Amino acid sequence: MQARWAYGALLVVLSVAVVVLAVVSLSQGRAPLQIFDLLFALLGEVEGANEAQLDLGVLILTELRIPRMLLGIMVGASLGMAGAAMQGLLRNPLAEPGIVGVSGCAALGAVLVFYSGLSAQFMLALPVGGILGAWVAVLLLYALAGRGASILTLILAGVAINAFAGAMTALVLNLSSSPFAFLEIIFWQMGSVADRSMENIWLCLPLMMIGWFMLWRAAPALDALSLGEDTASSLGFNLPGVQRLVIGGTALCVGSGVAVSGVIGFVGLVVPHLLRPWVGHRPGRLLPASALGGAALVLAADIVLRVIPTDTELKLGVVTALVGAPFFLYLVRKLRQETL
Amino acid sequence: MNPGLRITAENICLKRGERAVLDSVEFNVVPGEVVGLLGPNGAGKSTLLSILAGVARPDSGVVSLGTTHLGQWAAPARARAIGYLPQHADVYWSLTVWNVVALGRLPHRDQPDNTLEADHQAIEQALRRTEMLDFAERPFNSLSGGERMRVLVARLLAVGAGLLLADEPVTGLDPYYQLEFMDLFVDQAAGGAGVVLVLHDLALAARYCSRLVLLNAGTVIAAGAPAEVLSDDRLHEVYRIDAVRGVYGGQPFLVPWQRSLS
Amino acid sequence: MGPQRVVSLNLCADELLLLLGSPQQIASLTWLVKDPALSWSAQNAAAFPSNRGHVEEILLFEPELVLAGAFTASTTLTLLQRLNIPVLKLSMPTELQQVKAQLRQVATALGRPDVAERVIADMDRRLDKLASAAVMVPGSRRPVAALFQPNGLTATAGSLIDHIFDMAGLTNLAVLRDLPNYGRLPLETLVFDQPDLLVMSDYEQQLPSLAQALVRHPVLARTFADTRRVVVPAQTWTCAGPNMITAVEILHKAMRVHVQDRVNAS
Numbered sequence: 001m002q003a004r005w006a007y008g009a010l011l012v013v014l015s016v017a018v019v020v021l022a023v024v025s026l027s028q029g030r031a032p033l034q035i036f037d038l039l040f041a042l043l044g045e046v047e048g049a050n051e052a053q054l055d056l057g058v059l060i061l062t063e064l065r066i067p068r069m070l071l072g073i074m075v076g077a078s079l080g081m082a083g084a085a086m087q088g089l090l091r092n093p094l095a096e097p098g099i100v101g102v103s104g105c106a107a108l109g110a111v112l113v114f115y116s117g118l119s120a121q122f123m124l125a126l127p128v129g130g131i132l133g134a135w136v137a138v139l140l141l142y143a144l145a146g147r148g149a150s151i152l153t154l155i156l157a158g159v160a161i162n163a164f165a166g167a168m169t170a171l172v173l174n175l176s177s178s179p180f181a182f183l184e185i186i187f188w189q190m191g192s193v194a195d196r197s198m199e200n201i202w203l204c205l206p207l208m209m210i211g212w213f214m215l216w217r218a219a220p221a222l223d224a225l226s227l228g229e230d231t232a233s234s235l236g237f238n239l240p241g242v243q244r245l246v247i248g249g250t251a252l253c254v255g256s257g258v259a260v261s262g263v264i265g266f267v268g269l270v271v272p273h274l275l276r277p278w279v280g281h282r283p284g285r286l287l288p289a290s291a292l293g294g295a296a297l298v299l300a301a302d303i304v305l306r307v308i309p310t311d312t313e314l315k316l317g318v319v320t321a322l323v324g325a326p327f328f329l330y331l332v333r334k335l336r337q338e339t340l
Numbered sequence: 341m342n343p344g345l346r347i348t349a350e351n352i353c354l355k356r357g358e359r360a361v362l363d364s365v366e367f368n369v370v371p372g373e374v375v376g377l378l379g380p381n382g383a384g385k386s387t388l389l390s391i392l393a394g395v396a397r398p399d400s401g402v403v404s405l406g407t408t409h410l411g412q413w414a415a416p417a418r419a420r421a422i423g424y425l426p427q428h429a430d431v432y433w434s435l436t437v438w439n440v441v442a443l444g445r446l447p448h449r450d451q452p453d454n455t456l457e458a459d460h461q462a463i464e465q466a467l468r469r470t471e472m473l474d475f476a477e478r479p480f481n482s483l484s485g486g487e488r489m490r491v492l493v494a495r496l497l498a499v500g501a502g503l504l505l506a507d508e509p510v511t512g513l514d515p516y517y518q519l520e521f522m523d524l525f526v527d528q529a530a531g532g533a534g535v536v537l538v539l540h541d542l543a544l545a546a547r548y549c550s551r552l553v554l555l556n557a558g559t560v561i562a563a564g565a566p567a568e569v570l571s572d573d574r575l576h577e578v579y580r581i582d583a584v585r586g587v588y589g590g591q592p593f594l595v596p597w598q599r600s601l602s
Numbered sequence: 603m604g605p606q607r608v609v610s611l612n613l614c615a616d617e618l619l620l621l622l623g624s625p626q627q628i629a630s631l632t633w634l635v636k637d638p639a640l641s642w643s644a645q646n647a648a649a650f651p652s653n654r655g656h657v658e659e660i661l662l663f664e665p666e667l668v669l670a671g672a673f674t675a676s677t678t679l680t681l682l683q684r685l686n687i688p689v690l691k692l693s694m695p696t697e698l699q700q701v702k703a704q705l706r707q708v709a710t711a712l713g714r715p716d717v718a719e720r721v722i723a724d725m726d727r728r729l730d731k732l733a734s735a736a737v738m739v740p741g742s743r744r745p746v747a748a749l750f751q752p753n754g755l756t757a758t759a760g761s762l763i764d765h766i767f768d769m770a771g772l773t774n775l776a777v778l779r780d781l782p783n784y785g786r787l788p789l790e791t792l793v794f795d796q797p798d799l800l801v802m803s804d805y806e807q808q809l810p811s812l813a814q815a816l817v818r819h820p821v822l823a824r825t826f827a828d829t830r831r832v833v834v835p836a837q838t839w840t841c842a843g844p845n846m847i848t849a850v851e852i853l854h855k856a857m858r859v860h861v862q863d864r865v866n867a868s
Contacts, residue, residue: 003439029790030788030794031791032794033794056793056794056796056825057794059793059825060790060794063793063820063821063824064790064793114810114812115810115811116810117809119810120810176809177809178810178811178814180752180753180811180812180814181811183753183813184813187812195816195819197820199820220446220449223443226432226440226443227429227430227431227440228426228430228432230390230395230424230426231424231425231426233394233395234393234394234395234419234423234424235419235446235447236415236416236418236419236420237415237446238415280435280436280439281434281439282433282439283433312786
């Protein structure tokens, strides 16, 4: 019983962290806004003085900063949750949408749809392109690494998929007739939530929510899988069904997120690993915790890159890589000592 | 515990490639029995057990649980009726002993009449029964081999199923625990469960099981009381050994003694 | 007579050659000038052979003069000079006086100095016309304009477009904000500062890119009414030449419309 309380407390702490970071995120930006005045104004209590200025501030808040903050939360939650789910399904602590190539292929799908002009005609084509790309990546992963693959095999498969996706993305951008396309590879491979609009949010939110729901439904099965596939099956879990939930859920939420924000790596690796001891190593409980943790991490990274004074804004993926890549190295080393 | 149901398997066949792993196998177990499933390595015992548990599918043949075809049981209901402990069972993540055993309650999670209290009690009882309650907060991976096995058996018990299927639950354990587990399973049967155990230890099988089924190369060689099934001829033919028999305290026993000559 | 078989290796040099030279003088222009999205001289240029700046192509034309731009490959130019082919390397003017000087320079090199004078006179006439219709925003402050191009690129101090703004009687927001060279104008800054005119170019808008998407962010439509936005064709200011006067005219007109709107509204 005590464990339940501890879990509840953890979720509360993480939620509070997300809310605090969200407010801090709203206060960051090039325009000098008085954030609390604006928040009150948004809620309808205008002071009267300098109404035009207030209106403008509210506009910047609602059109620029709130979308940025919301997208950071959505993408972070998706990456955290999907990372935890993949690790639970594959029983591999290094499984993560970026490392195993799911994000890279999602970017490829989105790039194909965007630069061919398809998404200009059917807006939904963009997140769908990302989702299809992500889905293909997981299928490829299974084909290359098989079920119950060792950690090493999985990472190698991920390297292959990432190499393929990266090369194809560069090729598509190179061949695009738009003169800006090739430079934009930086966005797709390094990720950003800057200068997005509420349109982007509405575009990917429904599909993401379906993805989150599917992953959440897989939680008990992931717990059962701790005992191995046969025991999990005897406990009433349909393995192909669980795979469908995790693969589909991951493709939906990571795919639609990458389509709008580019590839942001390592969130799904760092967050579950840090939170795992706090949820008693239970894969099922790790899912909601990682969603909140992922949201907090991405918000924090997005705040950091706005605080650092540079002329051209740093890319989000750079900041998460600065934290995540050394972490990845540390994990590999630790796992080598334990297993191999 | 759920009232035990009867499992009946008829004409089970399974091939892997060209090799017939199981060929026209008949099997059944009723509540109150402890059935020992014996045979040399590669006889098909584990495969048969996994088919009975509903985890693997035969190429042909029918498995019935109660009066209904096993395939027609909804997975959660089946999971509540049959508890399965496969060979080489392990726990991947660094869970505590309590949490490992708690996984046995997963089949009950959607049941309207199941409460957290009931779960808690079932887990506690299972741990008590296997003398692991004091280890409840310890990480599973910090335990010795014997202790881990006890936790896994506790997990099996926590399901509260009327049928217990365990694949080599005592192989490699200290004699104390071997005997303890066999007593435990006999107790469960006495309480109304049907138990099937895959065993390698002929002495234990002969002593504790109410009925034995002997497999060799995918077919049932013999089934029935231990004395019949483990006759000298059988031991010679299937295991290529000779055994020494005796009676102690009114109970017959046998001990594998030497490899057969000729 | 002037040099014959003149070859141009640069888009802006192409335009000057078409403007100032006689058709018989022209041997080859670059492939860029034939793109109507880049140049208004595309139709005139259609008849002439294209080159891609490779030395072998150039030599085939046996040119008596080669016009090159500031970024034409130096290896190419060195090679041409070694083969004793006269090369005129054009700079990138950022001010009206420099433009006029360049017109004269090229026309003289082509042996037709009087053409330059005609063009310059025409430019001056158009500018005079604008000066007489000078416009001030109520409150007598010079109107503020901001250039917002794909990726948020803007016209920083000393650039050609900055000069064009000045000629149109506009203050450049990028200069007010002291943005560094080749700097970007952050979207939030643009929205917060509320310049009187939002200037955008129309280059390649039909092709999808994230750079273009930024320019179409919904917040711009919500904060800048139609009369405060003006699109300037890229062909007017891709090269510094007489076409830049068109850009000045467009900006000037947009400002007049905007001021009129504000007067009507108040």
